[in-house]
Amino acid sequence: MLKTLLKTENLTIIAIFLGIAFGYYFSNLAIDLKIIGDVYIALLKMLILPLIFASIFIAIVGLGSIEDLKDLGIKAFAYYITTTSLAVGLGLIVVNIFNPGADMQMPLPTDSHITPKELNAHDFILSFIPSNIFHSLSEGQILPVIFFVIFFAVAALNLQEKKRETLYNFFDSINDAMMVMAKWIIALTPIGVFSLIAFTVGKNGLKPLIELYSYALTVLVALFIHATVTLNIIAFTIGKFNPFSYFAKIKEALLIALSTASSSATLPVSIEVAETKGGVDKKVAGFVLPLGATVNMDGTALYESIAVLFIANISGVDLSFSQQLIIFLTATFASIGAAGIPGAGLVMMTIILDSVGLPVEYISLIIAVDRFLDMFRTSINVWGDLIGAKLLNRFIK
Ligand code: ASP
DSSP, X not given: OHHHHTSHHHHHXXXXXXXXXXXXXXXXXXXXXXXXXXXXXXXXXXXXXXXXXXXXXXXXXXXXXXXXXXXXHHHHHHHHHHHHHHHHHHHHHHHHHHOTTTXXXXXXXXXXXXXXXXXXXXXXXXXXXXXXXXXXXHXXXXXXXXXXXHHHHHHHHTSOHHHHHHHHHHHHHHHHHHHHHHHHHHTTHHHHHHHHHXXXXXXXXXXXXXXXXXXXXXXXXXXXXXXXXXXXXXXXXXXXXXXXXHHHHHHHHHHHHHHHOOHHHHHHHHHHHHHHTXXXXXXXXXXXXHHHHXXXXXXXXXXXXXXXXXXXXXXXXXXXXXXXXXXXXXXXXXXXXXXXXXXXXXXXXXXXXXXXXXXXXXXXXXXXXXXXXXXXXXXXXXXXXXXXHHHXXXXXX
């Protein structure tokens, strides 16, 4: 009994509740103790780029052929797009039913200076290609690094067997060492999570949550339905596995996503739990999870569609069906473009608001609850990635 309780994942759950209480009653101290949470996140972040590099490389070279890579890549993207669109669709249905903010009149803050993020196709395409890979690595630019390593691994597939093996063994050893480091850092999770949650509650309090409860509740209900109905049905029918027992095995990653609000920071843990506890092959986890953490964000896409309709409601604008269709498309793409860091979804939302002519300044009205909702949408982002990894595992030889 005591042994079970002392397992890291159970201690983490206890730490979440203790963190809420501590942050609520000792808010100043909780804010001062943020350094602990920051150290924990920094330790996780430290692993991200070497891990992405090594895991994608060995995944692709381990697959053994470009045909197999193409097959896995196409299936992964089909999964990402399908689940993201289902998430946005669900968000739009739930928000139209709940209609949060319809009876609310909120004055526009006068001091907000928010300008919409520009979506420029030329820069967007070029942003994938690193002109200097070392610069991209040092700047932590994940997408160009992924682009480079895929290219590099495909080139390695074309080398003589001996050379290919040398490279494979080198990156495989790096990957294993990263996994050992990840395990050590994971052992610190309860302390890190306690500090992060206490800080969030200490800083924001629970007041904004009460004021914006109808909006927050709509997002939470839709996220819950997506996680437990949509994704579970996909797991049972296409993945042919039981998502509940899988959840029990990988929940550590979801708890970390919840407290860090960052898919990228959670990535080392997602890979570790998927491989060691979730029974996902190294080739699949190493490819699908880093990619998913960067482009597959069901929770973010869903939240964006709801937030935009909420903003429309409080601005007294009635959005037509075709405008909602525009939201459907832009929310899907904005979530793909969002980075796996806290608050990225909120920034990308300016694109969606702009696309339907809504005031971007209204974003400042929902900032107060954003960190709280970010915690939950990030968990669903990571849950979507982990379901995808397990599902695609079925199709690998
Ligand atoms: N924090 C989210 C993530 O890391 C992105 C977002 O802000 O929605 O997955």
